[in-house]
Each structure stands twice: as C-alpha cells, then as structure tokens.
C-alpha cells in the first residue's frame with residue numbers, strides 16, 4: 001500500500017507527535033499523503049516530512065495498512081534527489097564517509113550495540129552487559145553504526161563499503177542487542193539468521209529488576225522498537241503494568257508516546273523535545289522516572305527534577 005491509498009480517516013493523527021505539537025493536519029501522515037494526492041510539491045511537504053520522528057505509532061493504526069514510516073523514508077529520499085534539504089543530506093553523507101576504526105571483536109554468540117548515549121556511562125554499560133549475558137558472555141561491538149542509523153532515519157543512501165564494514169563483525173552472532181530502533185529494524189533484514197532484540201525490552205523481562213517498580217513510577221518504554229513488535233510487546237508491557245502498578249508512556253490506543261531525543265531531531269530540531277516530554281508527564285502523579293533508553297534519560301533530566309533511573313539501575317534502587 002502506498003500513500004495513494006490514504007482515504008483520510010485521520011486515525012494516524014491520534015498518536016502523532018507532529019500533530020500533537022502543531023495541531024495542523026498538514027503535520028501528519030494524512031496531511032502529507034493527501035497533499036501528494038492533490039499534486040503538492042516536495043517543497044510544500046518537506047517541513048512535515050522532516051519533522052516526523054519515525055516513531056512508528058501511526059503504522060499500527062492505519063486501516064489501509066500503509067507502511068507509513070517506510071513511505072516517509074522513501075519520500076525523504078525523493079526530496080534529496082530534488083535538491084531539498086541539501087545541507088542535511090551533505091552532513092549525513094559526510095558522517096558516513098568518516099573512517100570508522102577497524103572493528104575487531106571477539107566472535108561471540110551474543111553481541112551488544114549499545115549506542116553513544118549508553119557508552120558514555122561505562123559503569124552502567126558493564127552492568128547491562130552482565131545482565132544480558134546470562135549463560136553466555138556477551139561482547140560489545142565497537143562500531144555502534146550510529147551514522148548508519150541516522151542515514152536510515154534521514155533517508156540518505158548508505159555506501160556499500162560502509163555497510164559491509166559494519167555488518168562483517170556481526171555475521172554469525174546468534175543474538176544481537178541493538179539500542180537504536182531504526183538499526184534494529186534494518187538489521188532484521190540484513191542478518192535474518194540472528195535474533196535481534198532491544199536491550200531495554202529484554203531488561204524489562206527480568207523480574208529481579210521489574211519487582212522494584214511501583215505505582216509511583218513512570219516507566220518510559222522505548223517507542224520505536226515497541227512499535228516494530230507492537231502485538232507481542234503490548235501484551236508484555238500490559239502485564240508488567242498490571243503486576244507492578246507502575247504508569248507507562250502509553251496513550252489510549254496503547255501506543256508508546258516517544259520522546260524526541262537523539263537521531264534526526266537532535267541534529268535538526270523540528271519538534272520541541274520539551275513539549276514532547278510535557279505531553280508524556282502531563283496529569284501524572286509520580287515520584288520517579290524509569291527509562292529503557294539512555295537518550296531519554298538525558299532529555300528527561302532537562303525538564304524534570306524527579307529522580308531518573310535507567311532500568312538497569314533498579315537493582316540497587
């Protein structure tokens with residue numbers, strides 16, 4: 001299904017951060033698709049196209065089964081080919097061209113790609129490594145593929161040699177933990193023989209951590225990986241919520257409201273991240289915030305005085 005199949009039901013507006021902030025239908029999948037159906041130019045839609053967080057909340061709402069996030073990425077690529085957002089294209093292309101250090105990792109069955117934000121806290125990273133290791137050792141990839149994740153989000157072509165360099169050390173791993181939701185989705189296609197998991201979701205399955213959650217906690221689900229596996233994850237998080245009584249960043253449609261942390265919005269802020277966090281916190285009576293994603297901790301600490309803990313730190317809480 002393509003954007004031509006949009007019949008304008010407006011369901012995708014309900015969970016969309018763009019629409020929540022602008023209250024203007026042109027900042028929504030419906031607005032973008034209807035504009036194109038009526039011969040709008042790429043210039044006309046570019047502000048909305050590049051405001052999208054690719055959180056995936058709309059994908060699971062669309063009754064026409066339009067893969068909205070994939071369509072938005074394709075439209076971004078087409079915008080670049082028309083010379084729109086040339087500076088952004090150049091910036092991401094130059095990041096992809098930077099030589100990455102040669103990645104030598106001990107071949108292990110389990111490899112973790114923690115991402116920049118988690119890597120900046122080595123003590124926590126070791127803790128997570130040990131929590132995720134279980135019966136087998138888990139090794140850390142030295143190349144997080146942050147540039148590749150950004151290119152996937154922005155819609156910039158990834159050079160073959162860069163992709164090969166990134167994937168080669170990961171080949172053969174039975175299980176990969178990948179913090180970045182964009183990367184996780186693409187790695188499922190690139191490495192179909194490996195089991196691909198989000199570390200935050202796996203940690204949320206460990207009762208030694210989750211038994212510390214209580215009704216005064218707001219638990220922040222990482223939205224992108226949640227929406228990729230919505231059916232399976234919504235059941236898991238519902239159970240956790242009912243078991244522990246904690247609150248979660250779920251809306252009435254049981255979609256996870258994303259923060260606007262990291263990725264494209266960090267290098268080209270199109271949505272107000274404080275506004276986004278206010279939406280998540282609005283009307284809640286909480287005493288702690290627990291995050292799955294290290295980037296969410298950084299942005300949350302900018303607007304909230306409440307204690308903010310990563311789920312891995314619950315052990316000592």
Ligand code: SF4
Nearest residue numbers: 016052053055056058
């Ligand atoms: S992916 Fe998220 S931000 Fe983008 S259109 Fe869908 S709901 Fe809106």
Ligand code: SF4
Nearest residue numbers: 006009010012030062
């Ligand atoms: S939910 Fe799908 S069909 Fe309905 S307006 Fe949004 S994109 Fe169009």
